[in-house]
Amino acid sequence: xxxxxxxxxxxxxxxxxxxxxxxxxxxxxxxxxxxxxxxxxxxxxxxxxxxxxxxxxxxxxxxxxxxxxxxxxxxxxxxxxxxxxxxxxxxxxxxxxxxxxxxxxxxxxxxxxxxxxxxxxxxxxxxxxxxxxxxxxxxxxxxxxxxxxxxxxxxxxxxxxxxxxxxxxxxxxxxxxxxxxxxxxxxxxxxxxxxxxxxxxxxxxxxxxxxxxxxxxxxxxxxxxxxxxxxxxxxxxxxxxxxxxxxxxxxxxxxxxxxxxxxxxxxxxxxxxxxxxxxxxxxxxxxxxxxxxxxxxxxxxxxxxxxxxxxxxxxxxxxxxxxxxxxxxxxxxxxxxxxxxxxxxxxxxxxxxxxxxxxxxxxxxxxxxxxxxxxxxxxxxxxxxxxxxx
Ligand code: KIV
Ligand code: ZN
Numbered sequence: 136x137x138x139x140x141x142x143x144x145x146x147x148x149x150x151x152x153x154x155x156x157x158x159x160x161x162x163x164x165x166x167x168x169x170x171x172x173x174x175x176x177x178x179x180x181x182x183x184x185x186x187x188x189x190x191x192x193x194x195x196x197x198x199x200x201x202x203x204x205x206x207x208x209x210x211x212x213x214x215x216x217x218x219x220x221x222x223x224x225x226x227x228x229x230x231x232x233x234x235x236x237x238x239x240x241x242x243x244x245x246x247x248x249x250x251x252x253x254x255x256x257x258x259x260x261x262x263x264x265x266x267x268x269x270x271x272x273x274x275x276x277x278x279x280x281x282x283x284x285x286x287x288x289x290x291x292x293x294x295x296x297x298x299x300x301x302x303x304x305x306x307x308x309x310x311x312x313x314x315x316x317x318x319x320x321x322x323x324x325x326x327x328x329x330x331x332x333x334x335x336x337x338x339x340x341x342x343x344x345x346x347x348x349x350x351x352x353x354x355x356x357x358x359x360x361x362x363x364x365x366x367x368x369x370x371x372x373x374x375x376x377x378x379x380x381x382x383x384x385x386x387x388x389x390x391x392x393x394x395x396x397x398x399x400x401x402x403x404x405x406x407x408x409x410x411x412x413x414x415x416x417x418x419x420x421x422x423x424x425x426x427x428x429x430x431x432x433x434x435x436x437x438x439x440x441x442x443x444x445x446x447x448x449x450x451x452x453x454x455x456x457x458x459x460x461x462x463x464x465x466x467x468x469x470x471x472x473x474x475x476x477x478x479x480x481x482x483x484x485x486x487x488x489x490x491x492x493x494x495x496x497x498x499x500x501x502x503x504x505x506x507x508x509x510x511x512x513x514x515x516x517x518x519x520x521x522x523x524x525x
Pocket of ligand 2: 150305307338340
């Protein structure tokens with residue numbers, strides 16, 4: 136792997152699907168998995184095979200179907216979980232077992248009623264056992280975000296020795312600040328023997344709205360895998376959003392970090408996941424929200440009509456959207472109405488625009504948004520019927 140390449144690990148079908156009410160059936164998962172493969176994700180986390188017969192079946196079927204990406208199954212640091220995951224992954228071209236255990240004080244004390252030493256032993260045992268089934272074993276140190284760095288480094292060193300190929304450093308509760316999370320990755324890079332043999336992975340939750348920022352901070356400090364979901368869906372406030380990290384790395388080429396994602400398919404992918412799960416994307420969501428390329432204030436519209444780059448840092452075509460939207464509202468100016476009228480065939484002179492504009496404002500004050508049918512109506516009411524094409 137090129138040292139500037141960031142692997143994209145998609146967990147829409149595992150962490151993403153944990154959202155209440157978003158359960159998918161196997162067929163829906165197969166459609167999404169195939170599209171993720173086509174999108175260019177490097178790893179598809181297909182499910183948690185031991186959790187239910189349905190999840191087992193989905194991971195099995197996805198393993199059979201996927202041609203390019205690594206297919207991954209989640210487990211706890213429990214022998215039976217690992218064995219079941221290995222069984223579900225047996226048809227995969229590139230299988231990966233993702234196993235791990237909580238490493239923070241709170242997980243060790245309250246979840247496991249255990250000790251640091253015993254946790255390290257369980258981590259080693261889980262990785263060693265997973266290694267008897269597959270070469271590619273990813274270890275997660277759950278709640279690494281709140282785990283003291285020194286202990287985390289000891290855990291990492293132990294699982295590298297046991298054969299882990301990827302170390303996942305989850306900010307499970309979305310607690311870290313970007314500087315803190317970046318520093319954690321840097322600390323591991325500098326203090327763990329054998330770290331250069333493995334890939335460090337960011338898995339950040341969005342409880343404080345920092346999941347994407349934390350993942351980018353991780354990559355800037357040496358992580359080479361980012362775990363994310365389409366539309367940022369996931370437990371509670373969600374996971375890192377795939378489309379955001381991909382576009383951040385693309386729009387900041389000086390970072391010299393690349394992904395294999397075909398960004399032109401991002402919008403289509405977002406719609407597929409949103410429709411399949413019945414989970415609407417918030418309109419102001421970065422990259423894939425309905426308003427991400429829509430302009431409604433007069434000042435912005437005037438700028439965008441003159442040159443798109445005045446108010447847009449991404450060309451909508453780069454993420455599979457045909458064009459920026461000029462939304463007509465009471466805050467729109469003459470430039471916007473002239474532009475939208477031209478799009479439906481009315482080339483307005485200055486005089487005509489002077490006639491049309493007050494009528495447009497009447498409409499706009501009564502409605503939230505003035506649509507094409509309203510523009511035709513306005514032209515009729517003001518007598519400006521010179522449509523250059525229908
Ligand atoms: O958030 C988390 O810690 C996880 C692990 C199970 C990888 O999802
Ligand atoms: Zn998670």
